[in-house]
Amino acid sequence: MNYELDFSNPDFLENPYPYYKKLRALDNPIWVPQAAEMPSSSKGIWFFSRYDDAVTILKQSISISNDVSKVRSESETNPFFMHMLNRDGTDHARLRGLVSKFFSVRYIKSIESHMAKVVEDLLDTIETKKTVDLISDFAEQVPFGVIANIIGIPVTDMPKIREWIILIGDGFDTMLITEDIIKKQQQALLDFLKYLRHLIKDEQFDKESMLYSLLQAKEEGEINEDELIGMVGFILGAGHESTIGLIGNGLWLLLSHPEQWQLLVKRPDLIPQAIEEALRFESPLQRSNFRIAEKDIDINGFKVKSGEQISVIIAAANHDENIFDDAESFNILRNPNPHIAFGVGIHNCLGKQLARIEVRIAFEKLIARFPNMKLQSTVPKWRRNTFFRALNELVVTP
Numbered sequence: 001m002n003y004e005l006d007f008s009n010p011d012f013l014e015n016p017y018p019y020y021k022k023l024r025a026l027d028n029p030i031w032v033p034q035a036a037e038m039p040s041s042s043k044g045i046w047f048f049s050r051y052d053d054a055v056t057i058l059k060q061s062i063s064i065s066n067d068v069s070k071v072r073s074e075s076e077t078n079p080f081f082m083h084m085l086n087r088d089g090t091d092h093a094r095l096r097g098l099v100s101k102f103f104s105v106r107y108i109k110s111i112e113s114h115m116a117k118v119v120e121d122l123l124d125t126i127e128t129k130k131t132v133d134l135i136s137d138f139a140e141q142v143p144f145g146v147i148a149n150i151i152g153i154p155v156t157d158m159p160k161i162r163e164w165i166i167l168i169g170d171g172f173d174t175m176l177i178t179e180d181i182i183k184k185q186q187q188a189l190l191d192f193l194k195y196l197r198h199l200i201k202d203e204q205f206d207k208e209s210m211l212y213s214l215l216q217a218k219e220e221g222e223i224n225e226d227e228l229i230g231m232v233g234f235i236l237g238a239g240h241e242s243t244i245g246l247i248g249n250g251l252w253l254l255l256s257h258p259e260q261w262q263l264l265v266k267r268p269d270l271i272p273q274a275i276e277e278a279l280r281f282e283s284p285l286q287r288s289n290f291r292i293a294e295k296d297i298d299i300n301g302f303k304v305k306s307g308e309q310i311s312v313i314i315a316a317a318n319h320d321e322n323i324f325d326d327a328e329s330f331n332i333l334r335n336p337n338p339h340i341a342f343g344v345g346i347h348n349c350l351g352k353q354l355a356r357i358e359v360r361i362a363f364e365k366l367i368a369r370f371p372n373m374k375l376q377s378t379v380p381k382w383r384r385n386t387f388f389r390a391l392n393e394l395v396v397t398p
């Protein structure tokens with residue numbers, strides 16, 4: 001069977017899951033040619049959509065590489081891309097090790113009261129309004145407050161960082177790319193790079209911050225300047241973009257399933273389970289970063305040739321009916337829920353516990369304070385991006 005997936009089809013952007021279902025039913029993964037506009041030496045990408053294949057690929061780190069510089073042009077491999085997700089082996093371990101203490105249970109515990117304060121201040125403002133956009137007034141603001149504090153920058157820098165990250169992220173969406181998007185991405189990369197270079201010259205950092213710790217590591221020769229810039233830029237982006245998606249998607253799913261919202265009002269202990277189901281059902285990162293086959297490899301019977309690119313459609317794997325009963329239903333009581341929204345293998349999300357706790361605090365406080373919150377519209381306004389699944393706005397009456 002031949003099946004072409006048109007990622008620019010508005011129906012796909014609205015609801016990709018029926019398309020993913022068709023992909024999972026195919027004998028083979030699909031080959032999506034690289035958009036002509038992409039400044040890349042690669043010709044296309046194999047997209048894998050079944051859960052078993054996804055896990056096999058993400059767990060494989062010996063014959064599958066994450067090093068984008070092997071196939072991408074120089075303009076795509078500037079310092080901004082020197083972070084851990086694009087590195088292999090000992091370099092990956094070294095970079096991940098340098099920041100891992102900021103993701104430990106102990107560290108996250110130490111910032112829980114800060115997270116609660118960020119959420120409560122936002123809820124105080126929401127209380128004064130008749131209608132609220134939960135994306136701009138809440139989903140964006142929570143991760144802004146949290147990640148700025150961890151990195152050690154003023155929270156007032158976050159809105160402009162978000163603008164750059166959106167333009168850079170649109171440029172990553174190889175499926176919808178146009179020359180105009182590439183131009184805007186290149187400009188955003190230059191502006192963000194300028195900001196980061198300026199940032200690391202500052203000498204006034206809080207000694208507890210990640211930036212201070214990375215600058216110390218640079219002094220000691222454990223990380224070079226390009227890697228430092230790549231790591232700070234990546235964690236600033238990763239630290240807010242998908243979390244905004246999770247908060248917005250989760251609140252949309254709960255408010256559009258009022259019986260499940262009401263269940264959480266009565267049983268807040270179910271909030272962590274509801275978050276896992278939101279991660280599965282509307283995965284904020286729909287696909288993994290792409291990887292490159294280091295040699296001819298076999299993925300559960302399918303042959304990928306050396307040098308070819310591979311990507312996993314995480315969101316398709318999370319709807320695989322072979323793993324999840326009634327996979328197309330949103331059900332906060334689902335248990336077990338072995339979704340892979342945070343990836344698996346050595347590149348599994350370093351910020352996953354932080355994101356889980358941050359969003360738990362946000363949902364607990366919001367639901368307790370506004371148990372009768374109502375949607376203004378039952379039509380979701382999805383962002384036009386096939387990589388990040390997130391809403392542009394979510395208007396409610398608190």
Ligand code: HEM
Binds near residue numbers: 240287340
């Ligand atoms: C709901 C929120 C989040 C989701 C859904 C998410 C998802 C993911 C996924 C799927 C990956 C693996 C990508 C791949 O293998 O290609 C990943 C990696 C990563 N994420 Fe997250 N993430 C979230 C929040 C965060 C936060 C809050 C941070 C940091 C503050 C963060 C930092 C990272 C880092 C550093 C990596 C790369 C790990 C490595 O290469 O070893 N993420 N994330």
